[in-house]
Amino acid sequence: xxxxxxxxxxxxxxxxxxxxxxxxxxxxxxxxxxxxxxxxxxxxxxxxxxxxxxxxxxxxxxxxxxxxxxxxxxxxxxxxxxxxxxxxxxxxxxxxxxxxxxxxxxxxxxxxxxxxxxxxxxxxxxxxxxxxxxxxxxxxxxxxxxxxxxxxxxxxxxxxxxxxxxxxxxxxxxxxxxxxxxxxxxxxxxxxxxxxxxxxxxxxxxxxxxxxxxxxxxxxxxxxxxxxxxxxxx
Amino acid sequence: xxxxxxxxxxxxxxxxxxxxxxxxxxxxxxxxxxxxxxxxxxxxxxxxxxxxxxxxxxxxxxxxxxxxxxxxxxxxxxxxxxxxxxxxxxxxxxxxxxxxxxxxxxxxxxxxxxxxxxxxxxxxxxxxxxxxxxxxxxxxxxxxxxxxxxxxxxxxxxxxxxxxxxxxxxxxxxxxxxxxxxxxxxxxxxxxxxxxxxxxxxxxxxxxxxxxxxxxxxxxxxxxxxxxxxxxxxxxxxxxxxxxxxxxxxxxxxxxxxxxxxxxxxxxxxxxxxxx
Numbered sequence: 259x260x261x262x263x264x265x266x267x268x269x270x271x272x273x274x275x276x277x278x279x280x281x282x283x284x285x286x287x288x289x290x291x292x293x294x295x296x297x298x299x300x301x302x303x304x305x306x307x308x309x310x311x312x313x314x315x316x317x318x319x320x321x322x323x324x325x326x327x328x329x330x331x332x333x334x335x336x337x338x339x340x341x342x343x344x345x346x347x348x349x350x351x352x353x354x355x356x357x358x359x360x361x362x363x364x365x366x367x368x369x370x371x372x373x374x375x376x377x378x379x380x381x382x383x384x385x386x387x388x389x390x391x392x393x394x395x396x397x398x399x400x401x402x403x404x405x406x407x408x409x410x411x412x413x414x415x416x417x418x419x420x421x422x423x424x425x426x427x428x429x430x431x432x433x434x435x436x437x438x439x440x441x442x443x444x445x446x447x448x449x450x451x452x453x454x455x456x457x458x459x460x461x462x463x464x465x466x467x468x469x470x471x472x473x474x475x476x477x478x479x480x481x482x483x484x485x486x487x488x489x490x491x492x
Numbered sequence: 493x494x495x496x497x498x499x500x501x502x503x504x505x506x507x508x509x510x511x512x513x514x515x516x517x518x519x520x521x522x523x524x525x526x527x528x529x530x531x532x533x534x535x536x537x538x539x540x541x542x543x544x545x546x547x548x549x550x551x552x553x554x555x556x557x558x559x560x561x562x563x564x565x566x567x568x569x570x571x572x573x574x575x576x577x578x579x580x581x582x583x584x585x586x587x588x589x590x591x592x593x594x595x596x597x598x599x600x601x602x603x604x605x606x607x608x609x610x611x612x613x614x615x616x617x618x619x620x621x622x623x624x625x626x627x628x629x630x631x632x633x634x635x636x637x638x639x640x641x642x643x644x645x646x647x648x649x650x651x652x653x654x655x656x657x658x659x660x661x662x663x664x665x666x667x668x669x670x671x672x673x674x675x676x677x678x679x680x681x682x683x684x685x686x687x688x689x690x691x692x693x694x695x696x697x698x699x700x701x702x703x704x705x706x707x708x709x710x711x712x713x714x715x716x717x718x719x720x721x722x723x724x725x726x727x728x729x730x731x732x733x734x735x736x737x738x739x740x741x742x743x744x745x746x747x748x749x750x751x752x753x754x755x756x757x758x759x760x761x762x763x764x765x766x767x768x
Binding site for chain 2: 297
């Protein structure tokens with residue numbers, strides 16, 4: 259009986275106590291990501307040639323030598339099965355993986371803007387390499403480029419007023435791999451999870467404008483289309 | 493009596509003509525099964541329609557069907573594509589100057605990749621809607637602006653280079669580094685598909701039923717960082733919501749050895765029929 263009481267108390271406490279809403283990377287993970295970001299930028303510099311610098315978003319070959327890394331943007335994912343099963347008015351939080359409320363953020367991918375001065379030129383994506391227990395975390399290169407995507411992400415990020423953000427929280431990237439759609443996610447001071455479009459898009463018969471908040475109806479339309487995914491290349 | 497019968501015949505003929513022409517035909521005066529105007533100019537070879545031998549996709553939603561016969565909207569940034577050079581002028585270039593064509597549907601990366609490659613190789617502009625017409629045995633996938641209609645015309649599928657006059661090699665295993673770079677040196681971009689393995693699996697991986705999503709890209713170049721020794725492929729990555737972008741991917745991701753992606757397939761050595 260006593261153990262049952264303890265169990266009920268713990269269960270009640272877990273249900274009532276609000277989950278801390280914060281998604282910074284752990285200190286070690288962030289430091290490791292920044293270190294790898296520096297290494298990855300050096301590698302990128304070694305890959306840039308007079309023939310490919312424009313494709314990678316630079317205005318001149320020499321620009322990459324002056325480039326610096328911006329703050330990493332954490333990447334969360336809306337996986338196909340979660341999206342296809344979405345029913346309004348379900349909370350968007352149920353779609354996102356990993357749980358964005360967990361601290362430190364258990365993400366395994368970050369996208370880092372590459373800046374020339376204060377201008378976004380290109381990006382690199384880093385992914386966390388599974389570390390053995392007791393070993394320091396390690397990140398590695400996942401890709402470089404996507405100059406249009408990173409400009410869209412940062413552009414939308416900057417449209418969110420500070421007073422619409424939950425204190426201590428930063429917006430993050432949300433990827434929907436089945437469509438290759440990228441959104442910016444953020445928590446409001448009321449703990450509402452919002453998604454904002456980073457580009458104009460047409461989802462079925464619905465048009466969504468860049469920087470527009472994604473509604474439940476928009477997400478439902480995406481869910482309907484996601485249900486048609488048949489496993490072949492898209 | 494003859495006059496009456498003649499009048500009846502003409503009336504029936506006019507009635508049939510007005511009813512049997514589908515909306516897109518009425519709107520655009522077009523009743524042809526074939527490639528878009530650009531492809532016609534380039535004398536693209538076509539063969540008869542084949543029975544699809546892949547899994548059939550399901551039907552589109554009601555809300556998508558409502559807009560099916562409207563002209564699809566073409567994104568402004570996609571209206572102008574760069575002119576594509578002839579292949580004999582690009583051998584030795586790295587990356588190859590392939591035109592980054594926009595993906596018009598949510599699921600049309602396969603036809604976007606095909607369109608980019610064929611246009612670059614001189615096979616004409618084989619529009620995504622024409623490929624969808626062929627793949628899904630339809631006549632209605634092209635809007636008046638030759639942009640892909642959505643709904644049943646917008647499904648994942650496979651490239652069919654043979655249909656458009658080109659031979660190709662296909663393999664499920666990734667190309668070796670020498671083969672991949674050899675394709676670029678020969679002036680031949682190639683397509684590959686991959687699937688990312690369980691993104692974000694640091695925690696709670698077991699609770700997530702991640703269905704893999706396969707995506708196709710076009711490889712247009714390669715590079716090596718001499719200091720780190722990192723080999724990369726340069727690829728065009730089509731997206732339904734923004735212009736096709738270039739990305740450098742580590743060769744170890746392309747071939748699946750890094751563990752982050754599962755390699756799916758390659759369409760390579762794409763060349764006109766008659767050239768071995």
